[in-house]
Amino acid sequence: MTLPRVKVVVLGGTITMAPSAAPGITPTLTGDDLLAQIPSLKDVAQLEVSTPFLKPGASLTFEDIAGLAKGFAQDDANGIAGIVVVQGTDTIDETSFLIDLLYAGDAGVIVTGAMRGASALSADGPGNLYAAISAAASPETRGMGCLVALNEELHAAASVEKMHKGLVSSFQSPDGGPLGYFLENRVRLLRKPVRRSTLKRQPSAFPSxxxxxxxxxxxxxxxxxxxxxxxxxxxxxxxxxxxxxxxxxxxxxxxxxxxxxxxxxxxxxxxxxxxxxxxxxxxxxxxxxxxxxxxxxxxxxxxxxxxxxxxxxxxxxxxxxxxxxxxx
Missing domain, CATH: 3.40.50.40 (Rossmann fold)
Incomplete structure (x- = not known):
């Protein structure tokens, strides 16, 4: 059986962070480093990974995300089954919604990250990444726009919020709860989001x-x-x-x-x-x-x-x- 093609784009964030010479953890690990931690992904999808830059989530820009969304449309046209964006959780509630507004393709886009650094005793990054890639590879997420996968839950981009500063259960959808879950290594959807609006034009400049x-x-x-x-x-x-x-x-x-x-x-x-x-x-x-x-x-x-x-x-x-x- 031919496995679905999934594109993984790593932008940085806590999931990529490890101790360095400076105090505290900083963005260090590339996409290849992250995938190497999860050898079982070889049975989930054919992976195409890139690390265009490593930034904390708080430093992402409109231009960063708009450029990604434009590329995702081309990926969708080229037969990619799903796309995973790996980034810092500080702005996942915003970037996921921005992608949802800018991207009108059928391939599912799943945004994920981690609340704990890569060297933490109970790092949540590998589990979140495995769930996100599995969701992107699943035909159930096609046509659903951009979703957020964290802590074994799938959330709609329009409703998800970061509700706690540090817990792995930080991301919640206050009105309606998650769309579904990742349980026993498979996506289990309870409902589908309403794709309310995507832009008919792709802006090139962003006013303040x-x-x-x-x-x-x-x-x-x-x-x-x-x-x-x-x-x-x-x-x-x-x-x-x-x-x-x-x-x-x-x-x-x-x-x-x-x-x-x-x-x-x-x-x-x-x-x-x-x-x-x-x-x-x-x-x-x-x-x-x-x-x-x-x-x-x-x-x-x-x-x-x-x-x-x-x-x-x-x-x-x-x-x-x-x-x-x-x-x-």
């Missing part, structure tokens, strides 16, 4: 979009300064179901005249509301009266990514609202 998190008794000075600082859009990381302090409303009114403003929430579970509270600074006030765009179920980080891509594709406000409506 920031996240502002109003807190108790917030000073509006930073909001007032945003357009002058060169930002093309902003995500408000609001309280609760989509509320902000009354003292920042004047600043929001000024900003929304110049750049798109998206309303998300700092609370991990649930969507931004649209029709419940009516006081100044409530979601009805912000969306219906002041023109903010609701982020739906998206986290502030994911909302920033979607807004950035919308602006990069030259969308107007009604187009941006329609893009976010896919996630409501």
């Amino acid at each position: 979009v920031c996240i502002i998190k109003p807190c108790l008794d917030e000073n509006p000075a930073l909001l007032n300064a945003l357009p002058a600082l060169g930002y093309s859009g902003v995500v408000i990381e609001a309280m609760g179901v989509g509320h902000v302090p009354q003292q920042v409303l004047e600043a929001i009114d000024k900003v929304v005249k110049d750049i798109p403003v998206v309303l998300a929430s700092r609370v991990p579970g649930g969507p931004v509301y649209k029709n419940t509270y009516g006081f100044p600074g409530s979601e009805i006030d912000l969306i219906s009266r002041r023109g903010l765009i609701p982020a739906g179920w998206l986290s502030p980080q994911k909302a920033r990514l979607l807004l950035t891509l919308c602006l990069a594709c030259g969308m107007n406000k009604s187009d941006i609202e329609a893009a976010f409506a896919h996630f409501d």
